Amino acid sequence: MLTVGIDIGSISAKAAVIQDGQLVGSKVMLTGYNAKTAGEKVFADLLAELDLARDAPDRIVATGYGRNSVAFAHKAVTEITCHARGAHFQDPAIRSIIDIGGQDSKAITLNEAGGVRDFAMNDKCAAGTGRFLEVMARALEVDLDGFGALSLKAQNPAAISSLCTVFAESEVISLIAKGARRADIIAGIHESVAARVAAMANRVRVQAPVMMTGGVAHNIGVVKALEAKLGYPVQVSAYAQVNGAIGAACLAAA
Amino acid sequence: MDVMQPFYDICADPKAYARRWKARTGGKVVGTLCSYAPEELILAAGALGFRLVGGSGAISKADAHLQAYSCSLVRGALEDALSHRLDFLDGTIFPHTCDSIQRLSDIWRMNAHTGFHLDVVLPVKLNTASARDYMTAVMRKARSGLENMLEKAISDDDLRQAADTYNRIRATMKRLYAIRRERPGAIAGRDMHAIARAAMVMDRHDFLADLTRVVDQVADTETAARGDAKRIFLSGGVCNLPDVYGFIEAAGGAVVGDDLCTGSRQLMGAIDLKDDPIDAISRRYSERAVCPAKHTGVRTRGEELVRMAKEANAQGVIFLYLKFCDPHAFDYPYLKDTLAAEGIPTLLMELEEQTASDGQFQTRCEAFMEML
Numbered sequence: 232m233l234t235v236g237i238d239i240g241s242i243s244a245k246a247a248v249i250q251d252g253q254l255v256g257s258k259v260m261l262t263g264y265n266a267k268t269a270g271e272k273v274f275a276d277l278l279a280e281l282d283l284a285r286d287a288p289d290r291i292v293a294t295g296y297g298r299n300s301v302a303f304a305h306k307a308v309t310e311i312t313c314h315a316r317g318a319h320f321q322d323p324a325i326r327s328i329i330d331i332g333g334q335d336s337k338a339i340t341l342n343e344a345g346g347v348r349d350f351a352m353n354d355k356c357a358a359g360t361g362r363f364l365e366v367m368a369r370a371l372e373v374d375l376d377g378f379g380a381l382s383l384k385a386q387n388p389a390a391i392s393s394l395c396t397v398f399a400e401s402e403v404i405s406l407i408a409k410g411a412r413r414a415d416i417i418a419g420i421h422e423s424v425a426a427r428v429a430a431m432a433n434r435v436r437v438q439a440p441v442m443m444t445g446g447v448a449h450n451i452g453v454v455k456a457l458e459a460k461l462g463y464p465v466q467v468s469a470y471a472q473v474n475g476a477i478g479a480a481c482l483a484a485a
Numbered sequence: 486m487d488v489m490q491p492f493y494d495i496c497a498d499p500k501a502y503a504r505r506w507k508a509r510t511g512g513k514v515v516g517t518l519c520s521y522a523p524e525e526l527i528l529a530a531g532a533l534g535f536r537l538v539g540g541s542g543a544i545s546k547a548d549a550h551l552q553a554y555s556c557s558l559v560r561g562a563l564e565d566a567l568s569h570r571l572d573f574l575d576g577t578i579f580p581h582t583c584d585s586i587q588r589l590s591d592i593w594r595m596n597a598h599t600g601f602h603l604d605v606v607l608p609v610k611l612n613t614a615s616a617r618d619y620m621t622a623v624m625r626k627a628r629s630g631l632e633n634m635l636e637k638a639i640s641d642d643d644l645r646q647a648a649d650t651y652n653r654i655r656a657t658m659k660r661l662y663a664i665r666r667e668r669p670g671a672i673a674g675r676d677m678h679a680i681a682r683a684a685m686v687m688d689r690h691d692f693l694a695d696l697t698r699v700v701d702q703v704a705d706t707e708t709a710a711r712g713d714a715k716r717i718f719l720s721g722g723v724c725n726l727p728d729v730y731g732f733i734e735a736a737g738g739a740v741v742g743d744d745l746c747t748g749s750r751q752l753m754g755a756i757d758l759k760d761d762p763i764d765a766i767s768r769r770y771s772e773r774a775v776c777p778a779k780h781t782g783v784r785t786r787g788e789e790l791v792r793m794a795k796e797a798n799a800q801g802v803i804f805l806y807l808k809f810c811d812p813h814a815f816d817y818p819y820l821k822d823t824l825a826a827e828g829i830p831t832l833l834m835e836l837e838e839q840t841a842s843d844g845q846f847q848t849r850c851e852a853f854m855e856m857l
Contacts, residue, residue, distance in 0.1 A: 296844060309848050309852040309855060310848070310852075311848075311856075312852060312856070347855065347856040349830065350856075352845070352848075434818075
């Protein structure tokens with residue numbers, strides 16, 4: 232059986248193909264203005280890369296905020312359910328997921344079958360999201376890709392007290408003016424994101440083993456800060472960005 | 486559904502209804518905040534109780550007096566008062582419940598010009614003998630306060646008749662709740678909301694007549710049971726967002742019960758008509774389900790919520806809280822754990838009156854239904 236999952240997020244569109252329980256390919260591209268076109272394109276491009284005909288998939292499930300604009304999908308399922316299923320596919324032992332994307336963050340707890348037990352979302356505020364890190368990277372004139380590694384060199388992490396992105400940015404600018412080291416400031420920023428997300432995770436009674444997904448999972452500094460706040464090791468998904476699409480493809484096969 | 490029209494007409498503009506009522510009857514209108522305001526006394530005085538559940542426009546004037554982290558109920562009500570949208574009120578009753586309503590009372594007294602001002606300083610602990618006596622004394626004081634301010638004597642007979650009307654309303658609402666519990670979908674969520682909203686502002690005799698008509702029709706109509714719908718119980722304070730019901734239904738759920746301040750909490754309990762009327766009315770306010778700003782035991786609210794959710798055979802509980810409502814937020818972690826221990830999953834939704842964030846609310850509802 233060949234199934235496809237399509238995850239239309241606010242920033243990127245993802246697709247994954249699963250055949251007989253094996254992941255055979257995945258793809259990520261920018262969503263852009265039109266979610267409908269993005270869904271069609273990521274689907275067509277991935278099938279072409281894998282040398283598959285358009286009618287090869289037996290079933291297609293769409294997820295993400297644009298899930299209802301994927302007209303050719305057989306079913307739409309929320310990203311919460313898909314993330315849980317995707318993490319379960321990657322490692323059935325996983326009991327909690329922390330997902331930090333560009334514009335929101337989530338904490339999900341799972342049962343033994345990969346179903347959702349509980350979840351919480353922050354989607355009202357940029358604090359604790361990838362956007363927060365982007366704003367800070369700009370203020371510090373550091374490439375976002377180098378953020379994680381640089382923060383590990385911190386000797387004395389700065390304290391960022393404000394939970395608001397705009398006010399935290401002015402704190403960061405004050406720290407720069409005082410001559411604080413970049414690495415220390417970045418470590419402080421990561422701790423602030425981790426504190427925010429850990430509080431949400433504790434609300435849903437997070438349990439080990441914990442997997443982290445979403446684009447921010449690639450930032451080792453945030454991962455380390457989260458581990459310290461949660462008191463658990465955090466496993467970074469090998470498919471952090473396409474985990475939702477993988478979950479959708481698994482659900483399409485179910 | 487035709488019999489629903491009167492309720493929708495009122496919900497579309499409750500203030501216009503109150504103005505029309507006043508012009509038609511020459512009667513007086515008394516604003517109330519929260520379901521601990523003794524509406525029976527207002528009715529006994531021949532006046533119209535008008536519950537304030539928030540504002541009807543963007544908030545700007547109220548924020549000169551209240552922090553932005555006060556709930557949209559108190560900010561919205563004050564905004565309406567300061568913008569002269571409540572000029573039809575002859576007075577307002579402030580029950581002593583949460584901090585925000587108490588402080589609103591003082592700000593209102595100094596800044597709003599909506600007629601007389603009556604604080605009903607209820608006990609906080611309700612389950613002691615001294616609290617019962619105190620509650621009765623408070624009700625007696627409220628009665629004489631209203632008599633003075635409305636310039637109308639309230640006899641024991643007036644009180645008994647008003648209590649009788651409320652008993653009938655509450656019994657009829659109970660019937661409707663029972664039908665919905667038995668046959669989810671027999672009445673649409675938005676219809677239920679329109680009825681509950683109208684219950685707080687409509688002439689209570691007219692309300693009872695129109696409500697009875699609806700309940701009789703719902704009872705007699707064969708509706709296809711929504712057997713596949715997930716049974717949802719709503720828990721929280723003030724819900725004045727009819728869209729919420731639409732989202733839950735669109736996501737595959739059906740509401741089978743609630744403990745909302747704008748729902749069953751105002752509609753539970755009966756008044757013993759054989760007793761002294763003030764004693765009997767006080768007893769109902771002491772014994773009905775408590776709001777988180779009142780106390781009848783450390784675990785009472787949790788036990789009550791579990792009992793109601795189980796009685797409704799609910800598969801999940803959705804907490805609907807107004808953002809920044811601290812009494813509800815304080816109780817939330819313990820209520821969530823209490824339900825979890827009984828195997829009942831929950832979802833927390835924080836709402837603000839003026840801004841329902843559609844897409845996000847919908848995603849959470851759908852994810853919750855998928856989870857159940």
